[in-house]
Amino acid sequence: MTTRNEAWTEYWQSGALHSCVGSLDEGYGGAIGDYWRRTADSFAKRAAVLDIATGNGPLPKLLAGLRADLQITGIDAAAIAPGWWSASAFPQVEMLGNTPLAALAAQGRSFDVLTSQFGWEYIPRPESVQQTVALSAPGARWYLVCHHAQGRLAQVAQAEVDGASRLLAPQGLLQAAITLLPYVRLASTDATRLNADATAVAARIAYNAAITELGQAITSSVAPDVMIQARQGVHQLLQRAAQDPSFGAESTLRQWRSAVERSVLRSGELVSHALSVADMDALRTTLPADAVVNVNELRQAEGLLAWAIEVTLPKRWA
Ligand SMILES: C[S@@+](CC[C@H](N)C(=O)[O-])C[C@H]1O[C@@H](n2cnc3c(N)ncnc32)[C@H](O)[C@@H]1O
Known part of the structure; x- marks a missing residue:
């Protein structure tokens, strides 16, 4: 197939x-x-x-x-x-x-x-x-x-491709959330230790930058739904990961990433055909x-x- x-x-x-x-x-x-x-x-x-x-x-x-x-x-x-x-x-x-x-x-x-x-x-x-x-x-x-x-449908599909590509980019929200995951529990239990860890601080800065950039893209897009859902979903997922170390947050994020990749493929097909x-x-x-x-x-x-x-x-x- x-x-x-x-x-x-x-x-x-x-x-x-x-x-x-x-x-x-x-x-x-x-x-x-x-x-x-x-x-x-x-x-x-x-x-x-x-x-x-x-x-x-x-x-x-x-x-x-x-x-x-x-x-x-x-x-x-x-x-x-x-x-x-x-x-x-x-x-x-x-x-x-x-x-x-x-x-x-x-x-x-x-x-x-x-x-x-x-x-x-x-x-x-x-x-x-x-x-x-x-x-x-x-x-x-x-x-x-x-x-x-x-x-109109091709225009909306192009905006969906742009939004989803932004989520999937190396500096995008999904990768930023995966990188931040190991530190989210620490952020809620021991902020002093977190602030002393340069890698953790860099992960938090990258995550915040991804959120800011996504917020700007949401305001200017004609089809922001995928980005809005991702922002909300990632926020809730990080909160849950902070409270429940047994929750498989990383594999959930990877599944989301492959679902977004497939939606890029479908919307991209619409545009190209x-x-x-x-x-x-x-x-x-x-x-x-x-x-x-x-x-x-x-x-x-x-x-x-x-x-x-x-x-x-x-x-x-x-
Ligand atoms: C946009 S979707 C179809 C939408 C559907 N007709 C509707 O109204 O909701 C495009 C479809 O084309 C199908 N497709 C692509 N190449 C095909 C082929 N060679 N023969 C039959 N179906 C094909 C895909 O599997 C996909 O389901």
Whole structure:
């Protein structure tokens, strides 16, 4: 399993329904939900729908609720854990984890409607185009909502990467807390001894500097939540470590560090896979020449959210 796949597997196993927790509401209200509700109305009766890079399946869940006649398959390369779904409760929905698009394309299946919500753009092009074509029935329609490089979600993700990278830096809060740990008990029991120990004093100065720098970053960030939670969590952890020497504070801090590393990877992926206007022009050249392509931008009060790419393939293949 790749690190990237591990990062997504860990995320979906935590039970999140979709990948933009904190930026979009669970019910997919707003422009994106409106888009899917409008679009689902136009799907042919009993259409076979494939949701590509589905995660824990917010889109299959939404579509199944809107249209009981659809046969929906959700696939994702990661091991998913869609808590809302079971084959008995949703016999018209199939959810397949550990299934990269290429693996499904190799099975020779075909679908009338191919959707994706913030997933298709994560798959390298032009292979993603070729695999999606291979899975398309004649006359199939694609509805791909993709991250926009100039959009609000990419902007928030970049701020999350910056904040998390600050926490992970050698002088950042997590390392400063690990270095301070051996002395926190001494600080509460014997401050005089602590002040006589140059290494302990240096650790305390470095920790205070990390806290000050983090406070400044929190005030100026558009997405400070990760930094706020880390500051609060580290503070409580150090207090507990001072009172309870048996508490495994260092291993907890190391686990947090690897969780933050994985969140940097996921948010960084969003930023690096978000499509710019130039990417969109390049994408058009990889689509089948006889396809009808329609590209729009989805916006709501917070600003620009996503690209909505619609492709209709010809009824007969050339
Ligand atoms: C941002 S998440 C998907 C979000 C999900 N559609 C939603 O609406 O919440 C991107 C997903 O792409 C998946 N992915 C990346 N490469 C893939 C591939 N080649 N085939 C299938 N899924 C892939 C990842 O495992 C990850 O779950």
